[in-house]
Amino acid sequence: MTVSPSTRRTRSTIRAAFLLANVALVGVFIHQTMTTSIPTAGRAGLGEADGAVPDGVTVFDEKVPGVVNLDPELLGALRRAARAAAEDGVVFYVNSGWRSPAYQSQLLQEAISKYGSEREAARWVATPQNSPHVQGQAIDIGRSDATAWLAEHGAGYGLCQIYDNEPWHYELRPEAAEHGCPPRYADPTHDPRMQG
Template sequence: MTVLDDELPAVARLHPDLLDALRQAATAAADDDVTFYVNSGWRSPAYQERLLREAVSRYGSEDEAVRWVATADTSPHVSGDAVDLGPSDATDWLSEHGAEYGLCQIYRNEPWHYELRPEAIDDGCPTMYADPTEDPRMRQ
């Protein structure tokens, strides 16, 4: 799915400001023959919890799993404030141009994960966290 697929909840339920920035960036990226595909956007709390359980099983502990998957209470995907994009040419394009639209990679270990930081338009994207365990929003 692309950022234009309004009929899909993963896109349609993204925060309107994030979706608007994604669409503006996607329009500009298309001029460079780059298409943004949404690998994961908005997620229901139940789906987020399932992802966390699967990550615990995969990584062997919740401490390790939360480096990759947030809880339903802390995930910016559940609130519609985050999107995971691909393929790599899209994330490469956003690494170079995303700040112009307020779109920033938040975690060094997740080059596909972008969130809206409107201040980045003037100030550039903030320093990335190594992974979600460093993000104070993830602590509950």
């Protein structure tokens, strides 16, 4: 069977787009691992009491402050969704949840050092005054199978991805169960809550 040149170009374009999307996704998950997997020690004495989450913690953990200090409605929605996801073999591991203002401030300073400016760091880390993590209203879910599950089913539980550049960051939007999740912001610098 002979394939026309236009069909070959179309297939080539689709393959290139697919490859580019996969490379971008890998980059995002590498960034997630580097910026949201937070060790429990080694950050100027800040640890679990300030919101650091050890590896292997799930949304059902009852002893880690990063989980139990989340807003009760957000935690309830996460646990309902996690029970449903478990039926599909998916576990909701927590990379980060509630954070103390001191911990958030330290993460921001690290991001400024890493990215070279406050403006660029703001694309990834909010100030302690504006961070929904400090308010207990945001969670960073670990592992791509869980974020993929939430992308498909999360709205039914009011759980919405907020930023395009952070597929692991979820917040509670109860109205999403009926109306779907609101449009995402490109990154936190486009979120009006982060201004000021």
